[in-house]
Amino acid sequence: MPTSHDRRRPPGPRASKGHDVSTPARTPEAGRPVRLGLRENWPQFTLLVIVNIAVGGLVGLERTTVPLIGSEIFGLTSDLVVFSFIIAFGVTKALTNLAAGALTARFRRKQLLLAGWLLGIPVPFVLAWAPSWGWIIAANVLLGVNQGLTWSMTVNMKIDLVGPARRGLATGLNEAAGYVAVGATALATGYLATAHGLRPAPELIGVVFVVAGLGLSLVVRDTAAHLALELAQHPKPAPAAEPTGPATEPTGLATAFALTSWRDRSLRGASQAGLVNNLNDGLTWGVFPLLFTDHGLGLAAVGLIKGLYPILWGLGQIPTGHLADRIGRKPLIVTGMLVQAAGFVLALALLNWPLLAGILSAVALGIGTAMVYPALIAAVSDHAHPTWRANALGTYRFWRDIGYAAGALIAGILGDTLGLNSTVIAAAVLTAGSGLLAARWITDHHTTTSHKTDQVPASLTGRRLSPRTRRGR
Known part of the structure; x- marks a missing residue:
């Protein structure tokens, strides 16, 4: 069985009992010193940002055109069937995210990054020339695996590079790069579709993203040594092996x-x-192109709406990621969810002016999501020990990306039975409720002196919780 490269200590000085490392460790490559921090690792960090631009660009191909390909080229009349490609994408990406955390115990992050790009090679070609809707769904299965592996590895590698102090900024930059690319590609495909038709020209720009992403991933360096250095410096020891788990995987996926x-x-x-x-x-991925074309907007206008949302989502994460490091994660998460709910209200309230409704809704959704996205990833990283952080992030990303499938499923069922407007109402209610739950459940890591995951959960150390401790959870 291959050993874990992520947990391997790089050559260099051993940590003392208090985990203080006085001098940097070194990587195997020509004794290169290893330091944590954004400034210290800016060349590799920048390279990973560019890789994530390609990751986001590939999925951005579908934002404007694919729902309309289903309804106009293949003649699909059921909203649920049209949105089935999003369900396939969401379920596959969620499961891949979950597996990615466990796979990092057996493979290097760079190996998984390359595997994701290899699986993404057929996607733009299938989208451009698929003879039936089933091929589109199959392409989205591949796209889900591609996105799950590549996006997971870029965010994990950036977190490895910068260490705990700048996680919010690191995740903000990562997500900003990806979602600006999503938005720019959605905007570009809208204009290409207006000029050249729904296929194949808009989809073939994906070839550029695949070539760039795969090529740059070949030259990026793995971050196993940086993770090992963080483990050596961590204020709490790594969890002991679980009594029921294999000795080689002390912090298993099931427990995390x-x-x-x-x-x-x-x-x-x-x-x-x-x-x-x-x-x-x-939900908006499937519903907005159909909703706004039903109200008279053309492909270019729909592309503008679908592009503006992720562009603001992406660019906004740079300041909000930094802000999350300064004021905490919870205020941004709660406020961002409520702002998103307001965006759905605007979409319906102003629907008699569809372009205005679409733009204002996209602005609110983009800003709200920008507030939430880096803060959530940073919050999960805060509450997980480095030895099981990859599994914790994989689990979080599993639930997060199941949301794609849930949104498409809800939109399809409600759209077929009650109309597309009902899907927007449902989204507003669910989003506001989620913000209230976040306010109740989330505790900022740095505002408490004895957070339970800082103390390493008993289930990860093999110790039993007392009844009082269990009730306290």
Whole structure:
């Protein structure tokens, strides 16, 4: 069985009993010193930002045109069937995110990044020339695996590079790069579709993203040594092996999944907020092109709306990621969810003026999502020990991206039975409720002196909780 490269200590001085490392460790490559920090690792960090631009660009191909390909080229009349490609994408990406955390115990992050790009090669070609809707769904299965591996690895590698002090900014820059690319590609495909038709020209720009992403991933360096250095400097020791788990995997996926999904209040709050956040994205991905074309807008206008939302979502994460490091994660998460709910209200309230409704809704959704996205990833990272952080992030991203499928499923069922307007109302109610749950459950890591995951959960150390401690959870 291959050993974990992520947990391997790089050559260099051993940590003392208090985990103080006085001099930097070194990587195997020519004794290069390893330091944590954005400034110290800016060349590799910048390269990973560019890789994530390609990741976002590939999924951005679908934002404007694919729902209309289903209804206009393949003649689909059921909203649920049209949105089935989003369900396939969301379920596959969610499962890949979950597996990615466990796979990092067996493979290097760079290996998984490359595997994701190899699986993404067929996607633009299938979207451009698929002979039936089933091929579109199959392409989205591949796209889900591609996005799950590549996006997961870029965010994990950036967090490895910068260390704990700048996680909010690191995740903000990562998500900003990806979602600005999503928005720019959605905007570009809208204009290309207006000039050249729904296929194949808009989809073939994806070839550029695949070539760039794969090529740059070949030259990026793995971050196993940076993770090992953070482990050596961490103020709390790594958890002991679970009595029921294999000795080679002391912080297994099952335990991390349980902690992140429901047993830890803060991680549970982050997971549900992430799910509803991407439920909104999945719902608008399918509903907005159909809703606004039904109200008279053309492809270029729809492309503007679908592009503006992720562009603001992306650019906004640079200041909000930095702000999350300064004021905490919770204020941004709660406020951002409520702003998103207001965006859906604007979409319906102003629908008699569809372009205005679409633009204002996109602005509110983009700003609200920008507030939430980096804060949620940073919050999960805060509440997870480095030894099981990849599994915690994988679990969070599983629930977050199940939101794509949930949003498309809700939109399809409500759209077929009650009309597309009802889907927007449902999204507003769910989003406001999620913000209130986040306010109740999430505790900012730096505002408490004895957070339970800082103390390393008993389930990850093999110790039993007393009844009083269990009730306190």
